[in-house]
Amino acid sequence: MGALFRRSRQEREDSFLSELEERRNDLTLARDRGDEARVAELVPEIEELLRSELRQLLEEQPSLAGELRDLHTEVRNVVTNGTLVVGGHTHVSNVYNHYYDGSPAAPRQALPSTSAPLPRIALWPMDHYENNASLLRRMDAVWATGQATGVAATMYMQGVPGSGTSAVAREWLRIHRDELTGPQLEGSLGRDPWGNLPEPSAILERWFRELGIPAGDVPADPGERSQYFRRIAARGPIVVLLEDVAVASQVEPLLPGTPGSVALITSHSRLPQLVRRVGAEPFEMKPLGRVHSRKLLVNVGRIRGDATAYEKELDLIADGCGDLPLALCIAGAQLALGHAGRVRELAAELSDRTTRLEALNVDDEISAALDPGYRGLAPEAARLYRCIGLHPAGTFEADVVRAMLPDMDTAARNKALRQLTAANLIEPAEDGCYRVRHHLIHDHALACALADEPADAREAVLDRIVAHYLEFVERAEAALSSRYRHDPAGTYAAYVPTGSVDAPGVIASLERRRESLENVVRRAHEKGRHDQTWRLTQGLHTFYLKCGLHSPWITTHELALKSAHECRDQMAIARMHFELGFAHLERWSTRQGDPQTAREHFERALELVRPADGNATEGQRRTESSALEGLGLLERKLGNPAVALEYYALGLDALNGIDHKRGRALFALHRGVACTDLRRHDEAARELRSAREQFANLPVPDPYNEARALTRYAEDRRAAEQPGEAVRALDDAIEIMTVNGPPYQRAGILLLRGDLLSEQGDHARATLDWVTAGDLFRKANSLRAQEADQRLADASGAGDEDGSQGVDDE
Numbered sequence: 054m055g056a057l058f059r060r061s062r063q064e065r066e067d068s069f070l071s072e073l074e075e076r077r078n079d080l081t082l083a084r085d086r087g088d089e090a091r092v093a094e095l096v097p098e099i100e101e102l103l104r105s106e107l108r109q110l111l112e113e114q115p116s117l118a119g120e121l122r123d124l125h126t127e128v129r130n131v132v133t134n135g136t137l138v139v140g141g142h143t144h145v146s147n148v149y150n151h152y153y154d155g156s157p158a159a160p161r162q163a164l165p166s167t168s169a170p171l172p173r174i175a176l177w178p179m180d181h182y183e184n185n186a187s188l189l190r191r192m193d194a195v196w197a198t199g200q201a202t203g204v205a206a207t208m209y210m211q212g213v214p215g216s217g218t219s220a221v222a223r224e225w226l227r228i229h230r231d232e233l234t235g236p237q238l239e240g241s242l243g244r245d246p247w248g249n250l251p252e253p254s255a256i257l258e259r260w261f262r263e264l265g266i267p268a269g270d271v272p273a274d275p276g277e278r279s280q281y282f283r284r285i286a287a288r289g290p291i292v293v294l295l296e297d298v299a300v301a302s303q304v305e306p307l308l309p310g311t312p313g314s315v316a317l318i319t320s321h322s323r324l325p326q327l328v329r330r331v332g333a334e335p336f337e338m339k340p341l342g343r344v345h346s347r348k349l350l351v352n353v354g355r356i357r358g359d360a361t362a363y364e365k366e367l368d369l370i371a372d373g374c375g376d377l378p379l380a381l382c383i384a385g386a387q388l389a390l391g392h393a394g395r396v397r398e399l400a401a402e403l404s405d406r407t408t409r410l411e412a413l414n415v416d417d418e419i420s421a422a423l424d425p426g427y428r429g430l431a432p433e434a435a436r437l438y439r440c441i442g443l444h445p446a447g448t449f450e451a452d453v454v455r456a457m458l459p460d461m462d463t464a465a466r467n468k469a470l471r472q473l474t475a476a477n478l479i480e481p482a483e484d485g486c487y488r489v490r491h492h493l494i495h496d497h498a499l500a501c502a503l504a505d506e507p508a509d510a511r512e513a514v515l516d517r518i519v520a521h522y523l524e525f526v527e528r529a530e531a532a533l534s535s536r537y538r539h540d541p542a543g544t545y546a547a548y549v550p551t552g553s554v555d556a557p558g559v560i561a562s563l564e565r566r567r568e569s570l571e572n573v574v575r576r577a578h579e580k581g582r583h584d585q586t587w588r589l590t591q592g593l594h595t596f597y598l599k600c601g602l603h604s605p606w607i608t609t610h611e612l613a614l615k616s617a618h619e620c621r622d623q624m625a626i627a628r629m630h631f632e633l634g635f636a637h638l639e640r641w642s643t644r645q646g647d648p649q650t651a652r653e654h655f656e657r658a659l660e661l662v663r664p665a666d667g668n669a670t671e672g673q674r675r676t677e678s679s680a681l682e683g684l685g686l687l688e689r690k691l692g693n694p695a696v697a698l699e700y701y702a703l704g705l706d707a708l709n710g711i712d713h714k715r716g717r718a719l720f721a722l723h724r725g726v727a728c729t730d731l732r733r734h735d736e737a738a739r740e741l742r743s744a745r746e747q748f749a750n751l752p753v754p755d756p757y758n759e760a761r762a763l764t765r766y767a768e769d770r771r772a773a774e775q776p777g778e779a780v781r782a783l784d785d786a787i788e789i790m791t792v793n794g795p796p797y798q799r800a801g802i803l804l805l806r807g808d809l810l811s812e813q814g815d816h817a818r819a820t821l822d823w824v825t826a827g828d829l830f831r832k833a834n835s836l837r838a839q840e841a842d843q844r845l846a847d848a849s850g851a852g853d854e855d856g857s858q859g860v861d862d863e
Contacts, residue, residue, distance in 0.1 A: 069106050071467040075451060076102065078485055085558035086532035087550030087753075172263040174237040174294055176227045181352045181385075183378070184345040185221050188336055192225050195334045196315060205314040209327050212338030213477050213490045214422035215379030218319035219296050221338065225317070226292070233315065235290045236264060240307065243297030244425040250299055253306040254278050261285075279306035286311045293317070299429060301326035321426055323475050340376035340491070347371060349378065353385025356396070366400040373403020374413070375492050379422060383413050410496040423497040426476045433465050434472035439506050441479070442498025443514050445572030447489040448482060450565070456521035457514055484565055515576070519585050522573045525566070526592030532559050534595040535715050535753050537675040539628045542588075550753055560795060563596045567605075574609045583616035587625050594632055599757065599795050601833070603640035610636055624672055627661035630654045631680050638687055648687060655683045671711055678707035678716060685723060694730035701727070715755065718747035722762050725769065734773040741766040760786040760794060764802055771809060780809050797837075800829035804841055811848065820848060 076099045083091035111118055192208055199206030210218040226233065240256040254275040261271050264285060272278045286309035298304055298320040308316050308331060318333060327333040341349065347367055356363065374380035384403070388395055402412035413419050427438060440457040441449065454466055461469070470487065473479045478498075482488045489495040502511060530538070531548035533556060538545055563570070570593060577586045590613035597606035610633045617625035634654030637647040658680040662673035669677065685700030701720050708716055725740030745762035748755040763786035770779035783806040790799045807822030827841030 069102075072463040073099070073102060074485075075455065075463060078451065081558075082562060084552075085555040085562065086528055086548075087552040087554035088528070088532070088548070089550075089552040092552075171236045172238055172260075174223075174226060174239050174292070176223055176230065181349055181382070182220065182224050183349045184341050185217070185224070185338075188221060188338075189225055189228065191336065196229075199315075200313055203312040205308070205310050205312065205316060207308065207316040207318070207327075207331055207333040208336060209318040209320065209324070209333035210336045210338055211320045211323060211477065213377070213494060214321045214426060215377045215419070215491075215493070216338040216340065217378040218321070218338050220378065221336075222294060222296075222317040222319055226294070233290075233292050235292065235314075237292040237294070238263065239294040239296065241296050242299060242303045244299055244429050250303065253303055256307060257282050275306070282307070283310055286314065290314045295319070297321065297425075298324065298327075299425075300324070301330065305331060321477050323477055341378060341381070343368075343371060343376065346374070346376040346381055349381045350374075350385050350388075353382050354388030356388055359396075363396045366396045369400040369404050370396075373400070373409055377491060377493060379418070380413050380493060383415055383418055387415065406492075406496060406499075410493065410500055413493070419493065419497070423494065426478060427497070427501055430472055430476065431469070433461060434469040434476075435501075435505075437461075437466070437469040438473060438478065438498050439502035440514055441473075441489060442495060442500070442502040443506075443511060444518060444569070445576050446569040447492055447495045448486055448565075448568060449488075450486050453518065453521055453569070454487075456517050459517070486565060515580060516582075519573055519577050519582055519589075522566070522570055523585050523589055523592070526563070526570060526589055526596075529559050529563055530592040530595055532556075533599070535751060535755070536595070537672070537679070537713070537716075538591055539622075539624050539672060539676075541622070541624075554753065556757065557795070560596060560599060563593075564600070567602075571605050571609055574612060578612045578616050581619075583619040584622075586616035587613040587620070587622075587629055589613075591628065591632065594635075597636070598639065599798075601639070601797055601835075603636060606636040607633065607640065623661055624676070627658045627673075627676050630658040630661065631676060631683065634658065634680070634683050638683060638690070641690060648691065651683065651687055655680045655687070674707050674711060675713065675716070678704045678713075681707060682716075682719065682723065685727075689723070689727055689730065694727040697727045698724060714747065714751055718744050718751070718755075718758065721747060722758065722765065725762070726765050729765070729769040729772055732772070734769055737769045738766065738773075741769060756789045757794065757798070760789045760798065760802065763789070764805065767805065767809075776809050776813055780806060780813070783809070795833070796829040797833040797835055800826040800833065800835070800837065800841070803829070804837075804844075807841075807844065811844075816848065820845065823848075 076095060080092065080095045080099065083095060107121065111121070195208055196206045208222075210221055212218050226237075238260045240251075240260070242251055242253075242256075244250055252275075257278050258271065260282065261268075266285065270281075272281050289311065290313035291309045291311055292314070293307060293309055293316045295304055295307055295316065296319045298318055299322060301324045304318060304327060316333075318327065328335055340346075350367060350371060370384050371381065374384055384399060387399060391399075399412060402408045410419060427435060430438060437454065437458065440454075444453065444457070451466075451470075454470070458466060470479070474481065474487075477490055478494055479487050479489050489498070506514075524544075527544055528548045531545050532550050532554045535549075540546070570589070574586060574589050574593075577583075577589060590609045593606070593609065597603070610629060614626065614629040614633060617629045631654065634651045637651035637654065641647050659677060662669065662676045662680070664673070681700050681704035685697040685704065688694075688700060689697035701723055705717070705720050721740050721744035725737045725744060728734070728737035728740060741762050745759050745766065748759040748762060763782045767779040767782040767786070770776070770782065783802055786802050787799070787806065790802060794802075803822040803826040807819040807826060810816075810822065811819035823841045823844045827838045827845070830836075830838035830841060
């Protein structure tokens with residue numbers, strides 16, 4: 054589609070395809086959430102967009118009708134390594150290498166020799182240079198190839214500001230200083246503090262002076278001056294170092310082109326034209342590895358003998374610097390000149406985003422590195438950069454860009470994103486996301502927002518960010534669970550799914566935004582947006598529960614409880630107490646006091662929702678039931694299943710007269726588990742089968758809890774010595790979870806089924822289940838993978854013993 058539109062205008066292609074991609078992302082999210090109403094709105098919008106654009110295209114270029122028809126016919130197009138496969142036809146794209154202006158190299162003309170000394174690039178000692186050994190070897194290979202083939206070697210080092218592009222170029226020159234005997238010229242092509250670029254002709258004029266060329270011989274015309282430079286360079290190999298290149302057009306007039314010559318180009322921008330037009334070999338500079346970061350920090354900081362005493366602090370400093378060489382050198386220099394306690398002070402300053410940039414910006418070095426890239430942006434790209442600084446995380450999606458800048462149309466937003474990408478400030482990530490290239494860039498973007506955006510404009514952007522994520526989490530929560538939520542604004546009623554829900558897809562979308570969501574909770578709380586704070590965390594409850602994210606669950610809900618108190622909303626306070634109690638119940642760390650803390654929160658929730666006159670609202674009765682359910686679960690975990698059943702009975706009584714099918718299904722599940730503990734297996738089986746059926750028959754079926762009921766039923770059947778029935782129940786649970794379940798839950802079911810199969814002598818299937826369970830636990834970043842690995846090791850050991858015994862018998 055893009056190829057067709059390129060026949061027209063590039064701007065139209067960018068605008069149309071970008072808008073189409075945005076609509077596609079909206080449609081995917083709506084389908085994942087089961088929001089058929091939103092899907093019904095979006096589909097005709099997309100169809101109309103396609104129709105109108107294609108109609109206009111065909112009116113302008115009727116000859117494209119045949120190609121459009123062919124495109125519609127072909128449905129499987131694959132592009133790899135420059136080869137386009139369309140149906141049964143293969144088309145190979147040609148890549149041409151252009152050398153400078155495409156004209157043949159000028160013939161060598163001997164010019165009068167000059168007595169002026171050869172200019173050389175000053176190379177300062179680099180005692181603390183670290184890493185990039187493989188990159189330097191690749192540079193050697195490019196130079197060797199150029200010498201063997203009789204062409205100039207042009208190498209282009211790019212990376213974020215402070216990544217060491219200039220340092221690696223100079224280190225390469227230092228290594229080969231005895232072999233590079235010809236003239237060496239250098240020029241800085243970076244922007245000045247006002248954003249202006251130097252003129253290549255002015256740099257050539259200085260080079261001519263350094264080469265001892267009479268001023269009267271130098272042409273005045275810039276184009277002729279560049280050609281004259283190449284005639285001078287044709288006398289023999291020459292080295293050119295061009296630093297901080299901002300745009301590719303700066304480079305071409307300054308390249309010598311002499312066989313055997315070397316051109317080293319450094320830039321903080323992505324400049325594909327250098328690869329395409331002048332055949333430059335690209336090298337990307339990345340942050341140092343942690344070992345090299347530590348060595349650089351220790352050596353520059355002159356703390357070699359004390360390094361072991363500051364292990365933790367040095368790691369925090371390296372983290373704060375993001376392993377960026379410039380930042381590490383600045384930090385190291387502070388340590389070298391600081392007092393004995395400076396290591397700990399600097400570690401604390403660099404661990405806090407509000408003080409990190411200031412701590413490193415000694416003599417404005419960080420600003421000097423990052424300001425030019427910002428000042429060189431077009432106004433709309435600079436505005437987006439400032440908004441990204443206000444965004445609570447360095448990773449963001451296209452939809453939040455749209456939310457932050459609603460007055461900027463699709464084409465303008467995508468143009469701004471491209472400019473920021475080209476400037477090496479952000480980069481595309483997976484699933485249509487973007488990420489800031491380095492957290493110091495994110496800090497700098499925030500500093501620019503604080504300096505250049507009025508306070509009311511910053512607050513408006515924050516309002517839009519919080520509102521965007523609030524809607525996102527509440528829609529996701531409505532899709533994942535039909536549980537009761539305190540909803541004075543009435544938003545959840547509009548978000549109830551009207552179609553099937555892709556639960557893994559919804560969870561994946563939340564996981565991609567997890568850092569942003571957790572940071573926006575903190576930001577909303579700090580900025581006094583208290584109603585939105587507790588609503589945000591309420592919307593994250595099911596996500597945290599399904600993914601077992603206990604620490605962020607507790608941390609965010611503690612902030613939410615404080616915000617609920619600020620709102621003086623008694624129901625919000627009660628719900629946050631209940632949800633905090635449930636988070637501690639799920640984590641269940643006796644060392645951290647979770648059992649007692651959970652009880653305190655549940656009991657406080659009960660106090661708040663039991664009015665003195667006994668006239669409780671439906672919301673209060675639902676919360677009372679939930680808190681009683683939590684206390685029952687707590688007693689069961691403490692080994693008191695009979696007491697748990699008493700709490701469950703009270704919880705059911707609180708629901709009398711309330712249509713809450715999901716709540717009743719949960720109580721059936723909990724009663725079944727308690728009955729298993731009490732060895733009342735017939736009763737347990739009835740309750741658990743009933744729970745499974747109730748979850749399956751909810752208005753929005755709950756496959757997650759349906760599989761939980763089946764798993765608990767399998768555990769009861771195992772305890773009742775009916776392993777065959779237990780395995781059949783787990784087969785059903787796995788079938789449900791293969792489509793709907795998070796990796797952690799699927800792994801737990803497979804681990805149990807593997808145990809049962811092993812007990813029945815089916816070792817091959819048991820091994821497969823344990824291997825799959827281990828992989829899924831690792832995917833979920835759970836240490837329970839060790840349980841699966843231990844089972845495999847035990848089974849392998851038993852097999853080895855059996856095998857060796859057989860050999861002895863033989």
